[in-house]
Amino acid sequence: MLRIAITLLLLLTSANCIAAERPNVLLISIDDLNDWTGCLGGHPQAKTPNIDRLADRGTLFENAHCQSPVCNPSRASMMTGRYPHSSGVYFLGPDLKKAPVLQNLDTLPEVFAKNGYRTMAVGKIFHGGDQRFFQEYGGNNGGFGPRPKQKISQPHGHPLWDWGAFPDTDDDMPDMKAAQWATSKLQQEFDRPFFIAVGFYRPHVPMFAPKKWFDMHPRQSIQLPLVQERDRDDLSQYAINLTNLEHVSPLHEWVKSAGEWDHAVQAYLASTTFADYCVGMVLDALSESAHADNTVVVLFSDHGFHLGEKQRWAKRSLWEDGTRVPLIIAGPKLAAGQRTRRPAELIDVFPTLLDLAGLPSDDSQEGQSLTPLLENPNAEWNHPAITSFGKGNYSVRSTRYRYVQYLDGSTELYDHETDPHEWNNLAKAASLHEVIAEHAKHIPSDEHEILPGDSTGHKAYEASLKALNRD
Ligand SMILES: [Ca+2]
Ligand SMILES: [Ca+2]
Secondary structure, X not given: OHHHHHXXXXXXXXXXXXXXXXXXXXXXXXXXXXXXXXXXXXXXXXXXXXXXXHHHHOEEEOOEEOOOOOHXXXXXXXXXXXXXXXXXXXXXXXXXXXXXXXXXXXXXXXXXXXXOOEEEEEEOOOOOOHHHOOOEEOOOOOOOOOOXXXXXXXXXXXXXXXXXXXXXXXXXXXXXXXXXXXXXXXXXXXXXXXXXXXXXXXXXXXXXXXXHHHHOXXXXXXXXXXXXXXXXXXXOHHHHHHOOOOOOOOOHHHHHHOOOHHHHHHHHHHHXXXXXXHHHHHHHHHHOOOOHHHEEEEEEEOOOOEEOHHXXXXXXXXXXXXXXXXXXXXXXXOOOOEEEOOOEEHHHHHHHHHHXXXXXXXXXXXXXXXXXXXXXXXXXXXXXXXXXXXOOOEEEEXXXXXXXXXXXXXXXXXXXXXXXXXXXXXXXXXXXXXXXXXXXXXXXXXXXXXXXXXXXXXXXHHHHHHHHHHO
């Protein structure tokens, strides 16, 4: 009896020791942030000093992409390690727990909890219902706006679509509360390693921030994104319809005619600089804490965002503006100041964190651990980034090219070495036949049916399908 008790005690002690040696995880999410950061250079006037210093401390994945250009499927995919085409969660609905493929899986924080971690979160990590997945949840802090009596009236769009200097103080910003909550947690000591996730809402619409953040981006000197007037001439009608019909964001024509393009760009830059400030608060709290030398930090956004490129606004596209995201991984035992052009996917974060925490790997994960690229940013890497927007519509992004294939059979190919804005569709170039074939091999052949869910993203897909049948 005594021997059993001693053995048990020894086992428990060694388990605790192993757990105590594991690194903490700080996961920072920024909603709807495209490549308009200083370190990615997507806009020359982006001011993100805190995201940039995190990039300097770790590895910046310069060619990272979401699995879907919509919040819910992107986050469901990342947090379960399953592509949208594997789960059937392609759009804003359904919730991941309503997907037969996902409902019995442990999500990323739940796997860490099962391995002895204390899991905490604040803000938007999943697309709703975050409290289900963390042991402690500091509140959603969403539901911001609309501004009373000041709403910009625009005929085509969701009530969330508003921008301008509002409210008066930083303390009235929901993201500030999330940063403060995370800061207070990082100041505590824990008897176990922790997994803290902090999800910021800006620059997601409404693009509000107090006036001082707008003043850092004066409207009179705002540079509009580079846009080619006839950029869409080499796209199929289906591709145009898919990204524009029943769209919930304003039409580009309206934004231009209302004289609001520069104002909206200013608001996005201001909102991003504010979100970056909140990121800085959390990074400062970490570096001043007892956890500074034993915490892996991952920063990501759930998808990109158009601000007039290809004559459209917001997410829901398979182009670079829709899929490219910031992704940074930094940690105490990881190299600093690295950049890699190898394609990375948000779905890769799950197996990467298992690796970095020394937890058992999981063969059912559909992403790849990025640790080989953390060790050598130029390592051989044959895993292009796959993004879908509804069943049958895919983009395959390699180190050099983007190939897009739509369910009507139309295709696009862009060479990022010569065409970073994806203006010239080379899909019909005979000399690139082999390049196209190589990329097309990665288009999934086994696709889950679209699970029902009431969503605006789904409406765009349905409308483009209907238009196709009419042709
Ligand atoms: Ca989002
Ligand atoms: Ca074009």
